Amino acid sequence: MAQIEIRNLRKSFKQDAVLKDLSLNVEKGEIVALFGPSGTGKTVLLRLLAGIYPPDAGTIGLRGRDASGSPPEQRGIGMAFQNFALFPHMTARDNIASALTARKADTAEIARKVDAVARLLKIGHVLNHSPRELSNGQKQRTALARALVADPDILLLDDPLRNVDAKLRYEMRLELPALLKRAGSTVLYVTQDFKEAMALGDRIAVLLDGEIAQCDTPERIYAAPVSIGVARLFGDPTLNLVEVQPKLIDGAPEIVVGGAAIRLPESYAATCGGHYMLGLRPESLYLVDQEAPGTIAADLVAVTPLNEKSVLLFMIEGGSELLASEAGDRDEPRRTGPARLAVDLDAVLLFERGSGRRFVPADNFGARP
């Protein structure tokens, strides 16, 4: 039995259906990053799990028992809110201790646990301050400490790094996985940042249009997205999309991109005659020096250096744009002008043009694992 088991959950606000038939299992000790663009109901899902809102339909199982009807205080969950939701009239210490006082622990025990978690999160020196006197980063850590202090076996984190500055976010992104693993809790972590989702999640659950579009490991989500919608959410810059119509030439599937005929692996034979979108990750395009079959004639228009990598913008025949990225450690910068592009055929993604679903080739899932 999964630690968190969500079955056919529905939730609407007035006429607005936020969650439609959502199901998700989270195993014990697993960290699942709940990822999706803003307004897709990630926070609503967390609130349903915490018992703040009642679901319209469907069930929520916690630790193998149906918890759909039980009030928040009986669910034994730790939760950190996006807006921190600290108690303004209590000190940071009392804020953190609030999760323990409900359990009738004795004072010495409470003080010991609060100090321990505060040391872990480096807020020991501000425990006697009121929330008003804390910086955003300290507030965020206090909120996190409050969620962690009672060692809950289920932890819901609602985009806890949203409101902290970039430096702290980076630090916390490094610290959090260890911290969460150490607590051993089952974690549902909401984020809008795909890098955060990939860094923290054992699995990523992609929430799109009120449903879980895909729930898989970060690697597989990136390499084998189920649809254009999911593929677009991951990657910076985002993937290139080109309209193609695969045709069978000499017994092998072939597509035409920017005037160049590109031969696809045999397993794509079934796509011939259909209308597809070709998805190319920027890092699966690379520059070659010589003209060769299957390489695309392109015009390098702009180069954007981004420290560790550069993003290259190409124009190809027909006026489409292609983005490619490459390691940014070149001695001299690329010159704009005519160039030739080759495609890493292992990383090719083909999506049906109507439904947006990815074509899954017969032999494997179509891209590198």
Add this chain to the structure above:
Amino acid sequence: MDRMSFIERGLRGLLLTLIVIFFLFPIFWILLMSFQTNEQILRIPPSLRFVPTLDNYKALISGHLITSAGTLDIAFMRNLGNSVLLSTCAVLLSLILGVPAAYAFARFKFRLGEDIAFTLLSFRFAPPLLVLLPLSLYFQDLGLVDTYVGLIWVYQLIALPLILWIVRGYFEDISPDIENAYRIAGHSWARTFFKIAVPLAGPGIAAAGLLSFIFCWNNFVFALILASADKQPVTVGALAFVTASGIQYGQVAAAIVLSVTPTLLLALYAQRWLVAGLSLGAVKG
């Protein structure tokens, strides 16, 4: 403020002084009157030169009013006690009933919720005299005329809507997530109400309580119709100073000074809560 020029500051001070004099002069004049005899008050032209006397206060506190027509017994101190008792009990009862009700109206959407809240507010629309005639008939049947219970009950018409609507606004301003966080931490609904909602709405509750106390204190008609001499508050008791031998201005002034003092002290004492710490700072701005 630092950049204000000397002239600007001078003008500002002058204007503020004028405003203060305009509003406080009547109170100042009453304070002076309370230390004068009727003859000194009524002389023409009025003058600020007089020998202060404590006779007015003595008369009020001892309860014997000496007029040119003889000695009158007045129950001013009893009236004052009645005012304190009636207003305090009325406000306490309103707080006990009104604060949880305000929380319910602020946090929960229920059938007819808005209508009930508006109906309670509408008690403030009706002129009191319109309500009083039927009310006094009912009170006679119920045996509530001339009882403290009856008066405190009627005072709910003044205090309850005020507390309900002011406190409701304060509850609505508290982020529900703060309460949600406390419940998720394992605390019951009731504990959350007393430990989170009530302390955070504290300034609002204090303001509403103070305001309704003043309104109750100043009420006249309810007690005039529904209470007899020994249950009357100061507002009605002051009528006793209109005597056969004329209006006792000196005692009226002293009575005003004595009856204003408790509310004034309360307002001064509660002021810091009314202004202090409304900004929460726990939720991102």
